[in-house]
Amino acid sequence: MPYFVILINRFHLATEINNMAGADEQKENTDSLLADIQKRITDAFDIFDNENNKTVDVREVGTIIRSLGCCPSETELHDMLAEIEEEEPTGYIRFEKFLPMMTKVLMERRYKPLPEDQLLKAFQVLDHDNKGHLTQEDLAKYMSEDGEPFQQEEMEEMLSAAVDPEKGCILYKEYVSRMTIEEV
Numbered sequence: 001m002p003y004f005v006i007l008i009n010r011f012h013l014a015t016e017i018n019n020m021a022g023a024d025e026q027k028e029n030t031d032s033l034l035a036d037i038q039k040r041i042t043d044a045f046d047i048f049d050n051e052n053n054k055t056v057d058v059r060e061v062g063t064i065i066r067s068l069g070c071c072p073s074e075t076e077l078h079d080m081l082a083e084i085e086e087e088e089p090t091g092y093i094r095f096e097k098f099l100p101m102m103t104k105v106l107m108e109r110r111y112k113p114l115p116e117d118q119l120l121k122a123f124q125v126l127d128h129d130n131k132g133h134l135t136q137e138d139l140a141k142y143m144s145e146d147g148e149p150f151q152q153e154e155m156e157e158m159l160s161a162a163v164d165p166e167k168g169c170i171l172y173k174e175y176v177s178r179m180t181i182e183e184v
Contacts, residue, residue: 037106054095070111116180123172133169
C-alpha cells in the first residue's frame with residue numbers, strides 16, 4: 001500500500017510540475033504576444049506622429065486603428081476616441097492613452113474584419129443583375145445614401161482603390177480578395 005501512495009504522490013507532483021511548466025510557457029507566450037502587439041501599435045502610431053512628440057492628429061486615429069487590422073464602424077471609432085481624448089479636446093491623441101486602449105482592443109480581437117465570403121455576398125446583394133461588377137456611380141450611391149454614409153474623402157479613397165482602371169468599374173470579386181486581411 002505505501003508503494004501505491006508514493007506512486008500517487010509522484011503522479012500529483014509530476015502533474016503539478018507539468019502544469020507549472022505549461023503556465024510558465026503560456027505566460028511567456030502571452031508576454032511575447034503582448035510585446036509584439038505593443039510594438040505594432042507603437043510603429044503604426046509613430047508613422048503619424050509627425051512632430052515626434054507622442055501625439056497624433058485625432059483625424060488620423062481611424063487610419064492607425066484600421067492599419068492594425070481592426071474595422072470599427074464610425075460609431076465605434078467615435079466611442080474609442082471619446083475614451084482616449086482629453087477632457088478638453090485638443091485635436092490630438094496622446095500615445096500614453098492610445099496604447100492601453102488599443103492593446104486591449106487587439107488582445108480581445110475586437111473589430112475584426114468580415115471574412116472574404118461575407119464581403120463577397122454583400123457586393124453580390126448590390127449587384128442586382130449578377131454582372132460580377134458594379135459601376136462607380138452605383139457604389140458611390142450606396143456608400144452615401146444607405147446605412148452609415150461614407151465621408152466624401154473616404155468614398156473617393158475607396159473608389160480609387162476599387163475601380164479597375166482598364167474596365168472603369170468595380171470587379172468586386174477581385175477587389176474583395178485584395179481587401180481581405182489575412183489573420184496572423
